[in-house]
Amino acid sequence: MIASTILRADVLVIGGGMAAAWAAIAAAQAGASVVMADKGAVGTSGVTATGGPGHWWVSPDPALRREAIERQEAKALGLGDPEWMARIIDLTWRHLPDIAPFYPFGSDGSGGRYVQGVRGPEYMRALRSLASAAGVTILDHHPAIELLADADGAIVGARGIALDSEDVWDVRAPTTLMATGGCAFRSGLLGSHGNTGDGLLMAAEAGADLSGMEFGPSWSLSPAWSSTRTLPYFAARFFDDAGRELDIPPPKAGHAHLQALGRAMQRGPVLADLSDAPKALPGVLRSIQPLTLAAFERRGIDLWRERFPVRLFGEGTIRGTGGLRVIDDECRTSVPGLFAAGDAATRELVAGASSGGGAVNAAWALSSGRIAGLAAARQAAVSRRPAAITARGLGRVGLRPRRAPQPLELAALAQAVGSAVHGYDQAFQRDKAGLARSAATVDAHWRGLADHARAGGRALVELRAQAAMTATARWSLAAALARGESRGLHVREDAPATDPAKAHRLLVGGLDRVWTRADHPVTQGVAA
Amino acid sequence: MIAALVEDRCTNCNACVRACPGFVFDAGADRPVIARIEACQTCYLCELACEADALWVNPDEASASAPSPAELARSGQLGQIRRDHGWNLPLDAGQLDDYRLLGPLLNEGADIAARRYASRG
Numbered sequence: 001m002i003a004s005t006i007l008r009a010d011v012l013v014i015g016g017g018m019a020a021a022w023a024a025i026a027a028a029q030a031g032a033s034v035v036m037a038d039k040g041a042v043g044t045s046g047v048t049a050t051g052g053p054g055h056w057w058v059s060p061d062p063a064l065r066r067e068a069i070e071r072q073e074a075k076a077l078g079l080g081d082p083e084w085m086a087r088i089i090d091l092t093w094r095h096l097p098d099i100a101p102f103y104p105f106g107s108d109g110s111g112g113r114y115v116q117g118v119r120g121p122e123y124m125r126a127l128r129s130l131a132s133a134a135g136v137t138i139l140d141h142h143p144a145i146e147l148l149a150d151a152d153g154a155i156v157g158a159r160g161i162a163l164d165s166e167d168v169w170d171v172r173a174p175t176t177l178m179a180t181g182g183c184a185f186r187s188g189l190l191g192s193h194g195n196t197g198d199g200l201l202m203a204a205e206a207g208a209d210l211s212g213m214e215f216g217p218s219w220s221l222s223p224a225w226s227s228t229r230t231l232p233y234f235a236a237r238f239f240d241d242a243g244r245e246l247d248i249p250p251p252k253a254g255h256a257h258l259q260a261l262g263r264a265m266q267r268g269p270v271l272a273d274l275s276d277a278p279k280a281l282p283g284v285l286r287s288i289q290p291l292t293l294a295a296f297e298r299r300g301i302d303l304w305r306e307r308f309p310v311r312l313f314g315e316g317t318i319r320g321t322g323g324l325r326v327i328d329d330e331c332r333t334s335v336p337g338l339f340a341a342g343d344a345a346t347r348e349l350v351a352g353a354s355s356g357g358g359a360v361n362a363a364w365a366l367s368s369g370r371i372a373g374l375a376a377a378r379q380a381a382v383s384r385r386p387a388a389i390t391a392r393g394l395g396r397v398g399l400r401p402r403r404a405p406q407p408l409e410l411a412a413l414a415q416a417v418g419s420a421v422h423g424y425d426q427a428f429q430r431d432k433a434g435l436a437r438s439a440a441t442v443d444a445h446w447r448g449l450a451d452h453a454r455a456g457g458r459a460l461v462e463l464r465a466q467a468a469m470t471a472t473a474r475w476s477l478a479a480a481l482a483r484g485e486s487r488g489l490h491v492r493e494d495a496p497a498t499d500p501a502k503a504h505r506l507l508v509g510g511l512d513r514v515w516t517r518a519d520h521p522v523t524q525g526v527a528a
Numbered sequence: 529m530i531a532a533l534v535e536d537r538c539t540n541c542n543a544c545v546r547a548c549p550g551f552v553f554d555a556g557a558d559r560p561v562i563a564r565i566e567a568c569q570t571c572y573l574c575e576l577a578c579e580a581d582a583l584w585v586n587p588d589e590a591s592a593s594a595p596s597p598a599e600l601a602r603s604g605q606l607g608q609i610r611r612d613h614g615w616n617l618p619l620d621a622g623q624l625d626d627y628r629l630l631g632p633l634l635n636e637g638a639d640i641a642a643r644r645y646a647s648r649g
Binding site: 040041043044045046049050052054102103104105106107108109114117118119121122140141163164188190191192193194225226227231232233234235236237247248249250251252253276277278280281284286287288289290291293294295296297298299 | 546547548549550551554567569570571572573576577585586587588589590605608609612613614615617618619620621622623624625626627628629630631633634636637638640641642644645648
């Protein structure tokens with residue numbers, strides 16, 4: 001790809017959601033010149049923009065914080081890190097109020113302002129404003145396609161496509177920060193269409209490894225016609241289309257709730273009945289979540305009185321835990337010059353084997369963004385920047401196929417990869433045979449892509465998204481096969497017990513050949 | 529998906545072109561063009577960005593059918609999301625004063641379901 005636009009910066013942030021924005025803001029406030037390149041538009045990109053994240057919010061009382069960390073460590077099932085938990089609680093408490101100049105904080109009901117929960121569109125608008133005010137150069141609709149490396153293999157920037165002109169852009173920076181979010185495999189989950197794992201693929205092509213990819217899948221309940229927030233459905237009763245009530249364990253049952261719903265949906269339509277909803281909810285849903293209500297009003301449905309069909313939308317690594325492995329306390333990946341933050345990084349440090357739930361996940365996105373942004377700015381300040389850097393592009397699939405280019409049927413591919421990860425028929429009952437079948441299906445698609453896929457312009461952007469979802473599915477399935485036990489979000493029907501000997505993280509990586517290995521804590525060796 | 533761009537309301541300001549996370553719109557001579565509808569994720573954020581209240585998203589993620597412009601105008605739905613959000617109000621207008629109720633209402637719903645399940649016959 002020959003670039004028509006070349007920019008230089010101290011820090012290149014790839015992505016445009018919550019973690020990317022906090023990273024760019026932190027780096028710029030530390031004095032770095034920052035370019036933020038996003039596939040979508042900063043302010044509307046990513047799952048935060050349509051969401052409403054509550055943040056892990058614990059006041060700086062040492063006893064309260066200790067207690068919060070102990071509770072979270074228990075949920076993490078041996079894979080969390082209490083020091084990381086303490087850091088993200090503290091950073092979130094200190095920095096979420098930074099958005100105040102641009103965010104309409106509401107009342108806390110007792111004379112103060114309510115800070116910990118923020119509505120997505122207003123939050124991302126505020127982060128964009130804060131980034132602009134800090135001097136960040138924002139490139140909307142500029143998806144990155146591949147990372148660039150110098151002769152030593154260190155990352156020195158990225159190349160991508162400007163969606164409007166289809167010209168190639170090229171940003172050179174001594175540090176690059178991957179904050180492209182999680183991968184929802186185009187399940188239709190609200191706000192996730194752009195969350196295709198692009199950053200995981202780019203980083204893996206540079207040699208980065210991943211961790212925690214087995215911790216999933218999970219699903220979000222919504223009306224059958226489109227994904228919404230889930231607030232209205234927590235007290236729902238469920239019926240089949242003959243009007244018989246279904247025996248569904250409550251949402252607090254976690255996997256059992258989703259599994260029962262998924263199995264019922266395999267048998268036929270499932271209808272939700274919201275007549276048991278909290279009495280105060282109908283009166284305030286419009287002012288809390290206008291978008292949720294629009295999904296019903298525009299179809300002429302009174303959601304509180306009429307039953308309506310529901311289905312489950314896969315959440316991929318957005319609710320699941322895995323992502324790029326972080327090798328130190330400043331969010332470096334295993335590739336020199338490359339940092340990771342938010343859902344693109346593994347959240348195991350704070351969530352362990354479970355999903356952090358919204359609050360811990362939002363605190364992670366904010367805090368890992370700030371940590372990575374500051375560290376990248378510091379590293380850029382001390383790195384020598386030659387006037388002209390010769391760099392090679394590391395992208396392979398879609399750019400440099402192994403064999404003769406051929407057209408591929410992408411719609412069928414996306415469908416197959418999505419159902420291998422989220423399909424009700426197998427994903428609710430993970431076992432060795434089913435996982436191996438899914439892995440073989442996805443492997444075959446990967447080979448087709450790696451051998452024959454090639455495109456340019458906007459078609460290349462879509463091709464890379466498909467390849468990234470396929471690669472992410474392969475890592476998820478390989479990790480799920482390798483972890484022969486059940487732990488947290490990873491539930492194996494053929495190994496339902498948690499094995500104390502497996503209380504370690506699991507690394508996964510590779511493109512042509514996918515590998516896994518246990519990430520045992522490094523023991524201090526005695527010099528021989 | 530995005531289903532209607534009401535021509536006599538559109539001011540051709542291109543806010544939707546800039547805001548759409550899926551790059552669904554192209555700028556046009558007289559008004560934006562819905563050029564890549566397959567990338568629409570039914571997120572309504574273009575409506576929020578449209579100060580002319582000229583856009584309407586069908587809540588069905590697979591349907592781009594829309595009522596006529598006259599029906600849309602009568603429905604009160606044009607601009608409804610922007611008004612519900614208080615999107616263009618001053619930051620101190622109290623548009624998020626109910627937002628703190630989200631968590632408690634969510635927990636209350638989960639408790640209702642848990643109690644009902646525990647007491648089922």
